[in-house]
Amino acid sequence: MPHDSTAPEPVPLTLSMPAAPRAGLTDGLVRPLSEAPAAPVLDAGASDVQVAEFLVVAAHSVGGFVARTDSGERAVAVVAATVAALCGEDIRRALTHPDLEFLRGLAPAAVEALREVLLAIESETPDGVAKALEVLQTPSPPATGR
Structure with a gap:
């Protein structure tokens, strides 16, 4: 069998930067009050009916919204309701009975969709609200003890 002395054809490769880590459900979600948010503002202290009416529109609008509350419990409820x-x-129902297990198990695409709609939760007490939202973080797997 004769030896083929022609150079092999180059193999095209696509090189790209590694994808940026996806934002988690609550990563960077809470911030201090801003003077003029660049999106509609939901007063999370409004009645459940008013919040629900706002969310029906916001969920299907372009640009998202900012929620404002100093209540960690209400912040969790707004995430669930969104x-x-x-x-x-x-x-x-989500406002009054947030399904924490369901929220913790959201697929990355669902988290991304949420974060495109719920842009931020603004608060005069951002540390307290962020602490309350920790219930939505996926727990770390237990250590194996080796």
Whole structure:
């Protein structure tokens, strides 16, 4: 069999930067009050009916919204209700009974969709609100003890 002395054809490769880590459900979500947010503002202290009406519109609008609250419990409720609005679920039920396990298990695409709608939670007490939102973080797997 004769030896082929021609050079092999180059193999095209696509080189790219590694993808940036995706934002988690609550990573960087809470911030201090801003003077003029660049998006509509939801007063999370409004009645459940008013919050639900706002979220029905916000979930299907371009540009997202900013929620304002000093209550960690209400911040969790707004996250749950926003997810419910995006999924076509019962928004008012999500406000009063957030499904924490469901929220912790959201797929990355669902988290991304949430973060495109709920841009931030602004608060005069951002540390307290951020601490309350920790219930939404996926727990780390237990150590194996080796």
